[in-house]
Amino acid sequence: MSGKVLIIEDEEKIARFIELELIHEGYEVEKCTDGREGLTMAESGNYNVILLDIMLPGLNGLEVLRRLRKTSSVPVIMLTARDAVMDKVSGLDLGADDYITKPFAIEELLARIRLVLRHNGAGAATQSDELTHGDLSLSVSRHEVHYGENLIDLTAREFTLLQTLLENKNIVLSRSTLLERVWGYDYMGETNVVDVYIRYLRSKLDDVYGVHIIQTVRGVGYVIKD
Ligand code: CA
Secondary structure (H helix, E strand, O other): OOOEEEOOOOOOOHHHHHHHHHOOOEEEEEEOOOOOHHHHHHHHOOOOOEEEEEEOOOOOOHHHHHHOOOOOOOOOEEEHHHHHHHHHHHHHHHHEEEEEOOOOHHHHHHHHHHHHHHHOHHHEEEEEEEEEOOEEEEEEEEEEEEEEOEEEEOHEEEEEEHHHHHHHHOOOOOOHHHHHHHOOOOOOOOOOOHHHHHHHHHHHOOHHOOOOEEEEEEEEEEEOOO
């Protein structure tokens, strides 16, 4: 996959690192370190995806996004600081397509860019309510999970966890990413709740059907791989 990416990030080392990785992946890249200049570039409309830092000189990232959304629906991925809960919430409210928390693994950023491009590309119209993996199928609108013909009885939390993993197929999701996405930004409980719910899912799927759907990536998190 290729496309043109704009990086608006004032930490030049980070911006340079992302730029090199993206070029290596075949993307065309432009970058700038100032919010106001970034907005002007973003409004030119020539980008497939924009990576937008929040704390920026000139104009902060949220304000850049708010102004940009008046004229453009270009995909935007926010680069947010750990613990900056309000920034994530505000960013998504203002129309960001996704966010990634710094520091991040470059693989996760690349995967998020591919995902955003896929959702906004030519295939967007075919984006389906049905998420599948082998014999496993999850219907978002019916809130049902089937394995082959069999209806799987999941709690709401188990369902959301499975949905999140299926929506991010081939992306290793860390425990903290899963906590944020499934339990919410303000979850204050134990982080091992993720492991506990993964076990619940496995007991209802893997153990019953003799499959190995959710893979553990030791020290990192969980993934459903094609
Ligand atoms: Ca910054």
